[in-house]
Amino acid sequence: MNNAIIIGTGKIGIDLYIKLKRNNIFDKIFIFNTNKLSEGAKYCKKKKFLYYDTGVNGVKKNLNSCNVIFDCTSANSNMIITKKLKNLIRNKFYINLTPSTFGKYVVPYFNQQTIPNEVNLITCGGQTSIPIISLFKKILRGNLVYSELVSSISSKSAGIATRNNINEYIINTENAIKQLTKIKKTKVIINLNPSVPPVNMMNSLFFELKKSIKPKKYINLKKELKKINSKIKFYMPDYNATLFKGFDERVLRVTVRVIGQGDYLPTYAGNLDIITSSAVHLAKQINQNYFDGKSKK
Amino acid sequence: MVKVKNKVIISDVTLRDGNHAVNHSINEKVIRSYCELIDETGVNIVEVGHGNGLGASSLSIGRSNISDEKALKIARSELKRTKLSIHSIPGFSRIDDLKKAIDCGVDIFRIGTNSTEIDTTFSQIEFCKKNNVECWGVLMMAHLVYDKKKTYLEKVKYLHNLGIKTIIIMDSAGIFLPDDLKDIISNIKKKFKIRVGFHGHNNFGSAIWNSITACLYGAEIIDVAIKGFGAGAGNTQMDVFLTVLEKINIKTNVKIDAIYQIAKKFPKILEKGKIKYKNPFSEPKNIMSANYGLFSGFASKVDYFSDKFKLDDIEAFKAIGSKRLVAGQEDLIFNILYNLKKK
Numbered sequence: 064m065n066n067a068i069i070i071g072t073g074k075i076g077i078d079l080y081i082k083l084k085r086n087n088i089f090d091k092i093f094i095f096n097t098n099k100l101s102e103g104a105k106y107c108k109k110k111k112f113l114y115y116d117t118g119v120n121g122v123k124k125n126l127n128s129c130n131v132i133f134d135c136t137s138a139n140s141n142m143i144i145t146k147k148l149k150n151l152i153r154n155k156f157y158i159n160l161t162p163s164t165f166g167k168y169v170v171p172y173f174n175q176q177t178i179p180n181e182v183n184l185i186t187c188g189g190q191t192s193i194p195i196i197s198l199f200k201k202i203l204r205g206n207l208v209y210s211e212l213v214s215s216i217s218s219k220s221a222g223i224a225t226r227n228n229i230n231e232y233i234i235n236t237e238n239a240i241k242q243l244t245k246i247k248k249t250k251v252i253i254n255l256n257p258s259v260p261p262v263n264m265m266n267s268l269f270f271e272l273k274k275s276i277k278p279k280k281y282i283n284l285k286k287e288l289k290k291i292n293s294k295i296k297f298y299m300p301d302y303n304a305t306l307f308k309g310f311d312e313r314v315l316r317v318t319v320r321v322i323g324q325g326d327y328l329p330t331y332a333g334n335l336d337i338i339t340s341s342a343v344h345l346a347k348q349i350n351q352n353y354f355d356g357k358s359k360k
Numbered sequence: 361m362v363k364v365k366n367k368v369i370i371s372d373v374t375l376r377d378g379n380h381a382v383n384h385s386i387n388e389k390v391i392r393s394y395c396e397l398i399d400e401t402g403v404n405i406v407e408v409g410h411g412n413g414l415g416a417s418s419l420s421i422g423r424s425n426i427s428d429e430k431a432l433k434i435a436r437s438e439l440k441r442t443k444l445s446i447h448s449i450p451g452f453s454r455i456d457d458l459k460k461a462i463d464c465g466v467d468i469f470r471i472g473t474n475s476t477e478i479d480t481t482f483s484q485i486e487f488c489k490k491n492n493v494e495c496w497g498v499l500m501m502a503h504l505v506y507d508k509k510k511t512y513l514e515k516v517k518y519l520h521n522l523g524i525k526t527i528i529i530m531d532s533a534g535i536f537l538p539d540d541l542k543d544i545i546s547n548i549k550k551k552f553k554i555r556v557g558f559h560g561h562n563n564f565g566s567a568i569w570n571s572i573t574a575c576l577y578g579a580e581i582i583d584v585a586i587k588g589f590g591a592g593a594g595n596t597q598m599d600v601f602l603t604v605l606e607k608i609n610i611k612t613n614v615k616i617d618a619i620y621q622i623a624k625k626f627p628k629i630l631e632k633g634k635i636k637y638k639n640p641f642s643e644p645k646n647i648m649s650a651n652y653g654l655f656s657g658f659a660s661k662v663d664y665f666s667d668k669f670k671l672d673d674i675e676a677f678k679a680i681g682s683k684r685l686v687a688g689q690e691d692l693i694f695n696i697l698y699n700l701k702k703k
Contacts, residue, residue: 209419211418211419211420213418213420213689213691215688215689215691215692218476218477221477223479226477226479226480226482227479227482227483228483229450229451229480229483230450230454230455230483230484233451233454234454250418252418252420252451252452252688253451254451254686254688254689255451255474255476255477255480256684256685256686256689257474257476257477257504257686258684258686262683262684265692265695267420267691267692267694267695269418269419269420269691271419307694307695307698309694310665310668314419316694318695
């Protein structure tokens with residue numbers, strides 16, 4: 064049996080359930096929380112998901128048949144849960160979708176051959192920006208001195224955990240950017256926009272250079288950025304990064320619009336989709352690399 | 361209307377909100393000379409920092425001339441009687457910034473965000489409580505929660521339940537009129553045992569009377585700026601406000617004559633710090649900005665980009681208004697005007 068467990072029935076947990084189901088990666092997907100009266104729990108029951116309100120104890124009982132566990136709770140809960148499961152998850156893949164520090168940073172965009180057992184999927188901002196920052200760092204090298212990411216997400220797409228974890232969000236995203244792209248100075252900012260109807264997830268990336276670049280290099284960046292767009296489209300159909308020349312020659316701007324697939328929340332919640340889609344993409348890689356893609360096709 | 365018995369607390373935001381007016385270029389020299397002067401006047405609180413508060417120095421909003429830490433340390437060393445406060449918006453600032461501010465000797469931590477998202481202040485407020493520092497809740501862009509359902513009461517309740525004892529109603533867009541303040545402040549005072557302050561912007565020329573009305577209906581703290589020096593059309597002008605308060609017999613701790621003198625000197629103080637002074641004024645673009653309920657701090661960004669793109673500034677504000685940006689989304693002004701230019 065190749066089953067999966069999702070812990071947490073917030074916006075991310077449910078969206079991930081729908082996506083995993085559609086992609087047919089696992090035989091069964093179980094979803095757990097501790098509050099059967101929550102909005103998410105009600106949704107799970109209505110949609111006849113394999114839902115249980117038995118929390119970590121329920122997870123323990125189902126671990127045998129599962130290879131992959133997705134933690135979609137909050138930074139705090141993640142710490143508590145992973146402590147409780149410690150030895151039991153040693154030979155499993157534990158995918159952390161909360162902004163806690165647990166696990167090794169992974170951006171599934173970079174198809175890795177070996178996948179760590181404990182994966183940290185960073186944040187929606189991290190999954191959105193790191194492929195781009197990494198590319199710019201590779202092309203611009205020492206000329207790139209600083210990057211800045213400003214993410215705007217709609218208020219409606221931000222659940223309680225997101226709101227309580229703003230600090231963890233920023234720190235985790237900044238640390239992952241530094242670690243995975245080798246850039247030394249970076250800053251992350253996040254905004255919630257309350258507009259009705261909700262706004263699409265938008266990200267602005269600023270790249271500060273030591274000296275301005277030649278047109279040829281600029282065209283090259285533009286070309287390579289297009290490649291990122293088409294590669295990410297493989298798992299995130301509506302991801303669009305565009306490079307702009309600002310008015311300051313030493314600053315490049317990239318705007319990334321991320322539109323979701325409208326699974327649990329409507330399409331404005333691209334922030335939800337980019338991290339759940341990354342998780343699905345990673346699950347496929349795990350299956351391919353470790354279980355011979357053995358689950359039902 | 362209540363009879364105002366207590367002295368109104370005067371909180372001077374010139375060195376923070378005023379930073380919006382000069383692209384966050386306020387420097388060591390200006391902070392030093394301004395704080396030295398204001399400390400003698402009886403002004404209760406001085407706020408220092410980047411226009412968007414702690415940790416907001418950035419390419420998207422504008423870089424501060426000096427680091428938060430340095431600015432706070434300089435202000436701290438000059439302020440003997442006047443308290444030192446900071447503005448902090450979670451998302452720009454992080455807990456580490458608060459730690460540094462505590463080490464710099466900040467007295468009052470004003471944790472705020474766009475009112476609709478007030479629950480994002482949770483972890484910073486909890487941190488302040490744990491560290492036993494005075495923490496206020498700030499409802500920025502308060503017009504977003506001023507509706508028939510009185511959503512602002514819900515937001516105040518959230519802060520009240522967290523143990524917050526002082527809140528500031530921020531008219532970040534400069535859209536409120538005196539009757540709105542009468543409504544908001546008296547309703548809050550009726551429902552909660554909480555100290556209320558008001559922070560005005562002068563886009564509609566009503567900052568003074570919004571502030572006075574707030575006092576008359578129970579506000580105990582008013583944010584002001586010298587010569588009204590703040591974002592967009594500016595804040596509640598300190599010398600005018602104090603004079604009117606005196607006229608209607610409401611007391612403060614402040615020596616007005618000293619404030620008149622500082623107001624006269626202020627342009628010089630900036631010039632000595634090599635910063636160009638401009639009187640705050642509600643230009644047509646600022647009127648438009650308030651009309652659309654936009655954040656006053658957008659003004660300098662819109663000026664810059666509409667000039668670069670050669671666009672009419674009023675049209676620029678209309679375009680941004682139609683996209684309903686809120687404070688913090690300065691990065692998207694470029695994109696909206698870029699698309700406007702392409703049309």
